[in-house]
Amino acid sequence: MKARMDDGTSQYYFTASMDSGKTLCSLLKAIQFQESAVFCAMQEGLKLTVEEGKCVQASAYVPSDNFTEYHVRDDVDVIFKISIAVLTECLNIFGSAEESSLKMYYRCEGSPLLLVLQPQSFSNVMTDCEIATQTADSLLELRDEDTSEVAKLVLKAPAFLGLLADLEKSCDVMEMHLSPEHPNVSIVTYGMQDRSCIDMPKSSDMVQSFSCEEAVTLKYQLQHIRLIMKALAVSSKVVLRCSSNGLLLLQLKLEKEDQRQMFSEFYIVPLLDD
Amino acid sequence: MKFRAVMMDSSPMREFANIVSTISKLSKECILRLSSDQLYFIVSEENNGPAPPILWCEVPQALFFSEYQIVGVDDEHKDIYLGIISANLSKSLVTLKTAKSLKMKLTKKQCPCLTLEIDLPSITMQQSRLVTHDVPVIVIPRKLWTEFHEPRVPRPDISIELPSLKQLRTTIDRMKTMSPEVVLRASAEGRLTLQIKTDLAKVSTRFRDLRVEAFEGPIDHSDSESESQINEDVSRVCYCRVDAKKFSMFLSADNISHNRTICSIVHKKLVTLCLQTEENVKLQCFITGIVY
Known part of the structure; x- marks a missing residue:
């Protein structure tokens, strides 16, 4: 009992x-x-x-x-x-x-x-x-104290989910250009024949805050980025943080009716140029 | 051989469409047996050769039909047995929910057919539309009738009323994703437990305060290492391990408005589920126990 x-x-x-x-x-x-x-x-x-x-x-x-x-x-x-x-x-x-x-x-x-x-x-x-429970495997230690944060964005989660849903599903790579100059954020994907680009200036409704000191280009595997979509669907706000080594950290906030909050967090390793 | 029947009232027509739709979800093919006082839907296990039916549904004709005529082959064989693709029948009856009347008759077209004439009201005009469906059937020869007799089941050790089928189905469907088999355990004290056990998890959902219709104890547990809850007299508990998918399929019958559903268990051997409606329709499902 x-x-x-x-x-x-x-x-x-x-x-x-x-x-x-x-x-x-x-x-x-x-x-x-x-x-x-x-x-x-x-x-x-x-x-x-x-x-x-x-x-x-x-x-x-x-x-x-x-x-x-x-x-x-x-x-x-x-x-x-x-x-x-x-x-x-x-x-x-x-x-x-x-x-x-x-x-x-x-x-x-x-x-x-x-x-x-x-x-x-x-x-x-x-x-x-x-x-049943088992002994835990060791987890990756992705956070690196020596690297600095190069950009931070706060976005509305439903709008960002809509943007990701618009990206061509067959693409492998997603490129993210961040810059203090207009258009601030542009997301580029390459398909078989085409290149598509979505611009998101900091004046956009979905951007709640934007900070970036100098221009930077980061590349990620699109299927890795797509893993956050389910979490975006249940969240209200997402914070994107890019560190100087390219590591992307997404922090998502889920608000409940009782004003309490739960969170999800994704670390995504960048693709390196070959 | 002759068969002709007419249905005029909307609520029996809706009910009849629901029954046929449930049967079509449970099985691809079924036998429709017509007799002077009842219609029977009978389903045998597919690809298993001659075997006792796993589903047995009785529909008393008097409560559904305003006209009902049947003439068998001869005086000895007054019934008619038809083999039907259940989906064909259920698709034809979809419009029955809004229909004014349904006429069913046995016809000889290119092949034997169950002809359904459905009278549908038209929204814009005064006239109504008459839609005719010819559902091909196979007339089952007399020598095969014995395969479709009502299964004779041993006397159950316990008969207990089931909780809401919808609620039960939600739970079973979650369990089904974790394990193909579920153990049903019923006690004379009105408790029913659904349990799955895998390497990853043991999950038990316990219902209590259910009505026990009959109990034929004590149950002999001498040959099994069955575990029980503390403070429980095992001789008043019986169980049966069944296929979770089959159990869940029967529970989809919750769209038939029913009075009550009884679960009868023959200890370790058989689970019989019986759903009864106000119109005295009886839908019975027989699930044999899995024994290692």
Whole structure:
């Protein structure tokens, strides 16, 4: 039998509960492009990270104030590998139309992650899940303290999603020209026969802020950029940061009805000139 | 051999279209057996040779038809058995939801057909439109009738009312993505558990306070290492492992407005799902248990 949340939680490495797991589920689905994720519970909040090759690292971050109860033991590291596909299916077990309360328990290293879900509109049903955990693989350390930031843009997420959706899907490479001069941002893709270009001056409605000291051209694999589209679809705002080594960091903010926020973050490694 | 029937009321017509559409989702082909008091839709497992039906649906004709005439081959064989592609029938009946009347008859065109004449109201004009569909059928010879008898099932160990089919289907469909098999566990205390177990996860959805129609315990668990919840008398619990896809398919019947759905379990061997409507339509599905 499961221990109740209020008694003896200290014997667990990690316990948490929230009134509705729906937003968490849509956030996790936004980064679910790999089978497994690294699950890490810290004092400040919960973070799940997936990696695509050694090129893209995506995280979902849920600050602890999103939970009605949140407890992590401070003398241990709560980090493990888990199937994110199974986790999202479990969170969605009563369907996306249903709001279900969620409780999470993790007893100790090697034990499964326990979830207890209860829908708000039916009282005679509950689901409990035991999801297997494994030792976490080490994650890429992409952030480099020695490099400086060369450009920072704040954009409206729905508009940026629309822009990415307009790009030709068959293209491999996306070029991004950033400059203090007009048109500030231009995004270029090369197809079989053609070159297409989208200009986005800083006066555009979708640009909320723009800073760039000197012109820079960066190249990324378009399919890597496309991985952020699901996350854009559930977010309100996105911050793009380019560092001098070309690494692109996208920070997306998802606002909930209750004014709390959840985030997703993508690091994308640039293509180098050959 | 003769068959002619007329339907005039809108609610039975809508219901009939729903029943046929559900059957077409469950199977490509079905047998339509016509008898003097009932229509039967019968589905056998595909590509499996002669096997007892997995779906058995009874529609009492008196509540649906205002006119109903049937003449069999002879006095010994009063019924008519027709093989039909279920989608053909269901597509022809789509317009039935707004129709004024439906006439069904057995005709001989280039091949034997079930001819459906649907009288549709026209929005702009006073006149109505008459749409005729000829659905090709195969007349099943008498010597094969025995294959389509109602399956004789052993007495179930438990019969329990199912919760909302829609809710159940959502849950099963999530489970189906994780595991091809699901274990149904029902207790005499009115609890029903759906459980999947894989290397990655064990997921159990528990319903409680369900009505138990019948219980024939105690259940013998001596040959299995079945796990149970604490405080539960295992002799009052039976279970059966079934194909999640088949179970989910039956649950798509939730578009038929039904009174109740009963799940009967023969411990470890068979799950029978039976849906009943106000018009006394009975839709039964037989899912055999998976035993290792």
